[in-house]
Amino acid sequence: MSQAQTNKTRKTRSVFARLTSGIRRPAKIHDFHGGIHPPEMKHLSNGTPITAGPLPQQLILPLNMHIGAPAKPLVAPGDKVLKGQMIAEPIGAVSAAIHAPTSGTVSAIGPRPIQHPSGMDAVCIVIDTDGEDQWIEHQGTIDYTEKSPAELVDLIRHAGIAGMGGAGFPTSIKVNLGDHQRVEQLIINAVECEPYITADDRLMRERAEQIITGIHILQYLLNPRRTLIGIEDNKPEAISAIKRACKGCDIEVRVVPTKYPSGGEKQLIQLLTGKEVASGQLPAQVGVVCQNVGTAYAIKRAVCDGEPLISRVTTLTGDGVSQPGNYEVLLGTPVRDLLAHGNLAGLDIGRLVMGGPMMGFTLHNPGVPVVKTTNCIIAASPEELPEPPPEQPCIRCGSCAEVCPANLLPQQLYWHAKNDDLEKAQHHNLMDCIECGACAYVCPSHIPLVQYYRYAKAEVRQQAADQVKADKARQRFEARQARIEQEQAEKEARRQARLEANRKKKEAGPTAASTVDVAALKQASLDASKAYKAAVKAAKAAEAEGADNLAELKAEADRLKAVADKAKAAVRDAKDGAPVAAAPAEDTVAKLKKQVGDASSAYKAAVKVAKAAEAEGADNVAELKAEADQLKAAADALKAELREAKTNAPASAAPVTQADPVAELKKQVGDASSAYKAAVKTAKQADEDGADNAADLRAEADRLKAVADQLKADLRDAKANAPASPAPVAPTASTAAAAEQPDPVAALKKQVGDASLAYKAAVKAAKQADEDGAGNAADLHSEAGRLKAIADQLKVELRDAKAAAPPTPKAAPATTATTDSPAVPEEQAPQSLAEVDPEQAAKRQKRLKGLKTAYNMAHKQYKEAHAAYERAERNETASADELQAMQGKIDKLKAKADNARDALDALVEEAKADIRAHTGKDLKTLKLEAARAESALADKQQELEQQRSSASEDTLEALSSELQALESETQIARKALKQAVEEQGLAE
Template sequence: MRANLTLFQRLVPGARRAPTYDFPGGVHPAEHKSVSNQTPIAPGPRPAQLVLPLNMHLGAPARPIVTVGDRVLKGQMLAEPAGAVSAALHAPTSGTVVALGPRPIQHPSGMDALCIVLEPDGEDRWAERRPVADHTRLGPGKLIALLRDAGVAGLGGAGFPTSVKVNLGDHQRVEQLIINAVECEPYITADDRLMRERADEIVLGIQILQYLLNPHDTLIGIEDNKPDAIAALRAACADSDVEIRVVPTKYPSGGEKQLIQLLTGKEVPSGSIPAQCGVVCQNVGTAWAVKRAVHDGEPLLSRVTTVTGDAVARPGNYEVWLGTPVADLLRHAGVDKDRLGRLVMGGPMMGFTLHDPSVPVVKTSNCIIAASAEELPEPPPEQACIRCGACAEVCPANLLPQQLYWYAKTDDFERAQHHNLMDCIECGACAYVCPSHIPLVQYYRYAKGEIRTQTAEQIKADRARERFEARQARLEREQAEKEARRRARLEANRKKQEAATESGAGDEKLAALKKEVGQASSAYKAAVKAAKTAEAQEADNAAELRARADSLKAEADRAKAALRDAKATAPAPAAAPAESSALADLKKAVGEASSAYKAAVKAAKHAEAEETDDAAELRARADQLKAEADRLKAELRDAKAAQGPAAPPAAPAPSTQDSGTSPEKPADTPSVANTAVDEQAAGKRQKRLKGLKTAYNMAHKQYKEAHAAVERAERAGQDSDEALAAMHAKVEKLKAKADHCRDALDALVEQAKADILAHTGKDLKTLKLDAARAESALRDKADELERRRDTSDADTLETLNSELDALQEHAQLTRLALKTAVEEQGLVEE
């Protein structure tokens, strides 16, 4: 960076020690400052009405806390800050709130916005003030809150709430606090006069800012065309550590980025704020407002505004109540309405024309130029760009304005962005020098607006596409699941059918088995008898006979078992002509399964009683059959629940339980043979959950419809009382049904959650929280990495990268844990 010692610095002792840097470009428009800086700051007008816009500052509009008709005192809060970036609004004088509605405001497009209209009572009575003599006693937190409640916002131009700007995180170190006293725009002298007359107060304000920001250096940047103000500040700063840096007069030295470059040589990286390179800028007027808010307890009620231009008789600086209509201020300064040709709020380089003088003075209104048509004439017609490059010579951001102009004109926004259009600060230096009178800034504003719109639309379109794709995937998945279920059902039906056709053969086999058993047991009995006889006779062959009886017994048992097996496996006699509905099939299947189960249980008991060898085997088989029966039962319930609502509502909806084919126990007792969580159980629960949900939704909808129907009928008043009563009854019934479904659903979910807790040792909520935490930690780290990618060295980036990887793994694990837990219990993630 070049350190240019200007002629001024060589001539003025003291200025030499501090090197200032230069920024590229810049222009030297005629200053016109002496028009307004010859007289002291005078009080402003006392208008009949004050119009106070809720968004005088940058950020969210304040929220009104008064209503029409309220009497308010001077300094009383009218609207409170709403949101993080916002500032309060106060009554500049005592009076009555007479309106709260849209009024034309200080906006380049002349739009309306919500305003509080205050009618002064002329007494100017103060509300209670709470001055803080020693701000260090208050502490930073309370001090920042005080500034926020006092409505202090940047008085330089943008109106950024000061409380936000001084509230940096602990990690952010401020190297330089820069007080912007440059006032580089022509005509404006508000800060000049303020510094000449109130330098002591400004320095006190700076000290408060120093306390809050704790900067390494505090620099006041001021242009060399304000020698009186420089002298006043020098005197006021004599015994403080505030350094005054005089910069050569050049527009736009007062631009935040340009001033930072001038005083420190730093450039604020594109797209970031000065704090990111360790600099905070505050306007000199803001420092004064800070002092008033803290040491005097006075919120921001007025500001010094320059009124100038050759259409006013008394140009100068006025301390104007916020909300004062510009028309009143102009009258106060002696405007000649016939001469007035152009009315500008702000400076001639960056200000905007007002077409309606009723707009109010707000916190950012540093100047009103009432110029005749001769002083600021109508712009000449635009000529062709000859690419002379004068604009590029003066651009402080080092852009190529003529190229940007072509791209903006031909809507080539991609190239405009490639040429860094978004870094344009709209200072107007290019348009100022353009020999073809092209309103370049207007072209850039247009292109920037289009780019912002396009970016927003792109984001929107991307999101819509993502949503669409997600939906498409979900539909496909559901379709596939549906198809799989359908296949499974078909397969089951087919098997059942086969079993049914086989059952004829089964009957014969059964009979044969029975016979066999009969023969075997009689042979056994005979053998036993023979053996007993032999034992009684103590015959030699007794042992042999006994052995034979035993073997016969085993034979008989085997036959018996075979018979039992056959009985158990054989389905009950072939079904009666099939009911067409799947429900009937299912019912039948349940019936069969439960009777098979019962038979199996009996057989098992029998075997146990006889202490036969196969008892355990039989028991196991019985358990298996029970599980099968339970599964079928659950399926039936689901099918019923899903089908239930389709039935005419007149038929009282059966609760899910009273499908009762199994008389011996309630359906949803979770005493399934397998206590361990297995996939089958999960699938079952998932199915039930889904069925219940559908049932509930349908029931709820029916209930709502019925309810609405009743209300309609009641309003119409055409139905008889009985009919109405019947309808009410129906509604009640439907409601009961819906509630019942809901309860069942809740119970099931609770149970699943309890199982998750039992199974994983963590409840569902904790699992979800874990996952979300991991996810957000991951995101934060990614953001940090992105932020620091350009500024950090390779080692730091390496560390960050590995941290990111670790977090990613962790997030994946927690996600997986959650997913597994949920799936194991058959819960469906919503």
């Protein structure tokens, strides 16, 4: 009874004990689907201890021994390097440094065949070794816990450590997960499941202590809850060595059954933890970090001994070598040297494999160097690894599905891959294939299945990349389309606004009081002038007839003159006052102008009175003349003041004044012309009367003429400048300018009228002189001709002004609209002249022709006059006075010719400006644009070249598409430039 009770108690306790001790018992080893058991072939090399590899004459170090960006060389050919010296630094986040594995001289940096499955060349640093194997000064850390994890991560990065298991992922990334990432399990992969390879096996047997130290550093960095070492059960010596080394610490050794591919990261995680890493995710996302046992060893060497990764243990095996074994090989050692070191058995190497027989790749060239990931070199005889038998049809036997560790249906994947049915292949989880090769290993039809999957995967990636590219292109296109539409809409809105503004202006025209006033006043002023002139004529006629009512008539004329002046003043007031009443500067100018006008008329009146008095032989002639002179001086002073005010005004006052100078100048010109004409008339009269001061008067007239010419020239300049000067005109200002624009035309008309009158009067005087047989008849005739020319020129100018006037109102809205686009501010002014319709171009053509003719005529006249003068001088037919007169005439003609020339030039400039506005950009901008586009193109090309070796395919694709876009842009810019040059050439 008691016995039974005891038994029962024991049983209960044992169950309890089992439950509690279950925590301490080694956890269950899980299983993964599939897997194969190929011949292990490890016996070839697992009995040989690790020995030093060869010290070859040349080491070839690819800049990309790891996954990620290639390292950037720090040395140049010819540099001496010491063992352990960093010769290339990591660039970007995912990268690792490269160090000189021994001392020597850098002999080249250039493309060499590397460990690439397709036998690619890549940039390598080539070191000619000097045999001294001289270390650079280096120092390890005795207690790594003194350093912060960040420091250690940086140390690992600059020690060039990358995953030694085969992938070569930079270790610094994997040990730097950030605080948010909790590491449940740190798994040390010591499975080494591939046949033949024994490098890790020997490393564990011989350097277990150092490996454990490396694992401790990893624990320090990652702070995992548990640390597991997975080792396959076919390595009992390694297992016991590691177990001995980690006795007493928290590292658990887990023995997994021998099965390929239990060393695959995902498979090992499943074996040790039962967790699956979700498709497309990283182990870290299930709280697991895997590190290869060789990596742990390299970390220990880097941290504790200060030795960067410059060598690794590589298994050299296969039938082809007579001394298979494990060698500590310097990175960069050509496989050829390693084979020689392992005593190449003969010529019967059929296949040279870097890596294991399941996932390694064949080398086409034994000159390829050993790199950080090279764990094995198999030099196999043709019997050992024979050429694959020809591919037979798939009979869907399903052997592949039985062994697939990812639990895929390889036979289905094969069908879909072969038929390029990528959609179905992806549906069958093609992208989860780890390319372990188990399926192809068991396939009775010897189908190179992995190759099909690699192909299909590449196609899928390519399609995805193409899709991304197409999406980007579509987005770009849509953005461009939207932009163009927006521009069109804006343009349309501008056009509408312009039309609206025009329409409003037209509507406003008749109703707006100021405009009406100005027009009406102008008309009144013109009428008054006419009446006054008629009165003057009548007075003159009366004088000539000796009529009694002369005084009366003259008074009447004076009265009319005053009326005319008043009218003119009113016009001026209306013009200046109405739109720009706000501008005080403008007011002074306007006032001054009025004063000038008044002074001039006063002076003129005085001159007239003096003349009349002279004609009557009055006593007070001298007095009157003095008064006239005084008035003249006053007028001149005022004029000078006005000019000053005007020059100051535009600078100080609002931009509104921009358009004014032209109008003012025109007015001045008109005044000066009339003054001159009056003077001429007086002089003529004096001549006729045989007065003494005739010569004086004539000189005075000449001086006035010169003043008038000068003013005219000024006016032309002003006109030429006005449109071209940058006018950030506010709409109101523009309308003001527009309102003023018609004025010059009216003024010109007046001038033309005056000039015609003057000419007619001169003709009449000349005829009279002819009739009277006066001596100066010839002079008078030529004077008449001159006046005619002036009148003609004025007419031409009038036409110009008329032609120029219409486009100006249009300019205002256009200008306001273009101020929105700050990119081309220099375009604003020309654009205000833009939108030239063909009609206007034709008009300008006509004007150009007219000006040319005028210039030619003037030039001819001048030449003729000059010739006449010379002739007269030579023959001494003319008196000194006559010669002087002729000289004056020549000067005048010359001035006229010059003026005509100036006008012509101005017009040509204007035409150019139009073309500029027409093409939207001026030549300089176009040139700049073309140059900019070309330099951008060159830059992009350079970037592409630089990236070509390093960047991913996607980046390259993107770059080349950008390059194409730039190319087309450049072409467009070039074309535009060429076109503009051609157009301008035509214009010139």
